[in-house]
Amino acid sequence: MSDPLARLLEEAELEARRLDEALAQARAARADQGDDEHDPEGATAADDWSRFTALRQANERWLAEIARARTRRDAGAYGVCLVCGQPIAPERLAVRPTADRCRDCAERRA
Structure with a gap:
């Protein structure tokens, strides 16, 4: 891979x-x-x-x-949300490999 x-x-x-x-x-x-x-x-x-x-x-x-x-x-x-500590969805990492927040935490930040 x-x-x-x-x-x-x-x-x-x-x-x-x-x-x-x-x-x-x-x-x-x-x-x-x-x-x-x-x-x-x-x-x-x-x-x-x-x-x-x-x-x-x-x-x-x-x-x-x-x-x-x-x-x-x-x-x-890598792949662990900096905010909540939960895994970041593989689909999110596939689209944005540098993501440091899960989708929920990223949306709350915005």
Whole structure:
């Protein structure tokens, strides 16, 4: 059986590398353009920078969530709700392998 957390980590790390490259390109574009605020062609380099920065920050949060799930797994607590201590349904873990709450506790939190 494959490890869904390892697969998620691999995908998230690949996305981090892609976003880092996009940020590097946006940084270069910002350095090359003097006045991108008046570019009639569309989005400015600053817009690209802001978008990629936000995506990279979201990716960092996702990587941290995966790391926490792997820590729970290594400690033998994976699949156990942090709130009520009951097992998290396998169907929930199949959809969201990083889930740390059962459906009931997650709904109460929202």
